[in-house]
Amino acid sequence: MSDSVFPVVDLSPFTAGGGGDEDAKKKVIRTIGDACAKHGIFQIINHGVPTEVIDRHLENMRTFFAYPDEEKSKWKPKTDDLFYAGYVDMSKISQFKKEELTMNHPDCGYNIYPDNPPRLREDLLEIFSYFSRTAVIIEGILNDYLGLPPGFLKEYNNVRKQDIMASFRYIAATDPDEEKIGVIAHQDASLITLLLQDDIGGLEFYEDGKWKPVTPIKGALTVNIGDPMQVVSNGKLKSAEHRVVRTVGRDRYSCAFALLLGIEKWVEPLPQLIINEAPKYRRFTFGEYTLKRLKDLKDSPSTPEAAHTINSYALRPIEGEA
Numbered sequence: 001m002s003d004s005v006f007p008v009v010d011l012s013p014f015t016a017g018g019g020g021d022e023d024a025k026k027k028v029i030r031t032i033g034d035a036c037a038k039h040g041i042f043q044i045i046n047h048g049v050p051t052e053v054i055d056r057h058l059e060n061m062r063t064f065f066a067y068p069d070e071e072k073s074k075w076k077p078k079t080d081d082l083f084y085a086g087y088v089d090m091s092k093i094s095q096f097k098k099e100e101l102t103m104n105h106p107d108c109g110y111n112i113y114p115d116n117p118p119r120l121r122e123d124l125l126e127i128f129s130y131f132s133r134t135a136v137i138i139e140g141i142l143n144d145y146l147g148l149p150p151g152f153l154k155e156y157n158n159v160r161k162q163d164i165m166a167s168f169r170y171i172a173a174t175d176p177d178e179e180k181i182g183v184i185a186h187q188d189a190s191l192i193t194l195l196l197q198d199d200i201g202g203l204e205f206y207e208d209g210k211w212k213p214v215t216p217i218k219g220a221l222t223v224n225i226g227d228p229m230q231v232v233s234n235g236k237l238k239s240a241e242h243r244v245v246r247t248v249g250r251d252r253y254s255c256a257f258a259l260l261l262g263i264e265k266w267v268e269p270l271p272q273l274i275i276n277e278a279p280k281y282r283r284f285t286f287g288e289y290t291l292k293r294l295k296d297l298k299d300s301p302s303t304p305e306a307a308h309t310i311n312s313y314a315l316r317p318i319e320g321e322a
């Protein structure tokens with residue numbers, strides 16, 4: 001089904017109506033948890049987001065990003081705040097070779113919905129709510145894999161209004177010899193990220209000294225672990241380093257849904273997970289972490305070592321990492 005090294009997991013025991021059988025659920029928990037411990041990334045099928053909702057979203061984004069600049073510019077963010085919404089041409093302000101349309105959780109109080117293509121707002125709301133449901137299922141699976149009390153992570157991360165969905169168009173490379181990075185290597189600020197990519201490919205994860213591609217599978221979603229999940233799990237689940245490489249002659253469309261913490265939340269190794277081992281990270285608030293990430297994005301640290309990463313919070317050097 002996929003020649004990628006990352007597992008493809010059938011989520012139907014958790015998504016098919018009527019409740020899956022317990023053994024099938026246990027198997028899924030084990031496979032997903034082991035994948036997160038080893039790679040920090042896996043793909044899912046039968047994840048509960050209907051294929052037609054996914055196809056419609058990609059079609060909407062192809063239509064929207066093809067509009068002239070003056071149309072898209074009508075939907076630019078109105079503030080410079082931490083949280084923004086709407087259309088941004090990242091290639092004009094950063095090293096990212098992409099345009100994006102960002103949507104905050106509908107309850108967050110700040111959103112910008114382009115009025116074309118028609119029904120875009122309803123479609124965005126629909127796919128957002130599907131993604132949210134699937135991400136919370138994965139959070140529950142990881143909760144059980146870690147042996148936490150039932151619903152513990154859901155309770156810890158109990159406010160949903162800071163979640164974000166961003167849809168992207170990566171601009172096709174024109175020359176095989178040009179720099180083809182679309183998004184530089186990074187780890188996510190989410191607990192969990194869901195990624196939808198079209199058939200172009202280009203998403204790569206760094207592991208064992210190599211960049212390894214995630215082969216697109218129609219209708220599948222890629223899931224990766226972000227920094228706060230690595231910390232709360234005391235390093236048991238791995239925040240996966242990834243990047244996007246552009247293709248010559250073809251634009252690439254993708255969409256990321258981030259299950260995020262509130263900025264006031266403390267992030268620290270959970271007490272249940274440090275009974276028999278020392279904590280690997282100091283505690284910090286999600287707000288502190290987010291501000292430092294944003295500063296790096298604006299100021300571009302001169303060396304990779306100067307950049308703020310999750311290792312900045314390590315209490316001692318983490319094995320295998322500089």
Ligand SMILES: O=C(O)CCC(=O)C(=O)O
Pocket residue numbers: 166168183188195196197203242243244254255256
């Ligand atoms: O476009 C993609 O496939 C990945 C985007 C990404 O890594 C991100 O938004 O954090």
Ligand SMILES: [Fe+2]
Pocket residue numbers: 186187188193242
């Ligand atoms: Fe990412």
